[in-house]
Amino acid sequence: MIYLRGHHLICLHFFTGEGYSEEFVENLHAVIGRAKNEGIFVVEGADDVCKKCPFLVKRTCKDEKEIAEMDKIALGLLNLKIMDTVSWDKIKEKLPEIFNRWYSLYCIPCIYLNVCSKTALLNSLRNISS
Known part of the structure; x- marks a missing residue:
């Protein structure tokens, strides 16, 4: 089983193969594969x-307070809580109903939006819906 925090439950569905470093990107591919197969x-x-994140310092994100709030919102939107287990597909099923709220709250102001790109986000949403 893979361990994921709130916002990663959503954001990983829009991963397009880019990231901070090759090592980080390789880890994302591995995490997504495991999440799909193991839960x-x-x-x-x-x-x-x-x-593998360069912003992790002594096992804590350098922006932990902000990220923790994002996690809280993600879990609320997904109707999940800490220590729940969930499948990749269950999250994927919920994305269409929460996407607009998540996009306006977190994607639009995100400095990494160009990594996901609105086109990739919308294409992913179309794939999620079909």
Whole structure:
């Protein structure tokens, strides 16, 4: 089972193969593969994505307060809580109903929007809906 924090439950569905470094991107591919095959255990704080993040300092995100709030909103939208287990597909099923709220709250102001790109987000949403 893979360990994921709140916002990663949503954001990983829009991963397009780019990231901070080759090592980070390789880890994202591995995490997504495992999440699809093994399921997900919802955690608080640093997770399996964060392991290779350059902003992780002593097992804590340098922006933890802001990220923790994002996690809280993500879990509320997905109707999940810390220590829940969930499948990749269950999250994928919920994305169409929460996408507009998430996009306006977090994607539009995100400095990494160009990595996901609105086109990729919308294409992913179309794939999610079909």
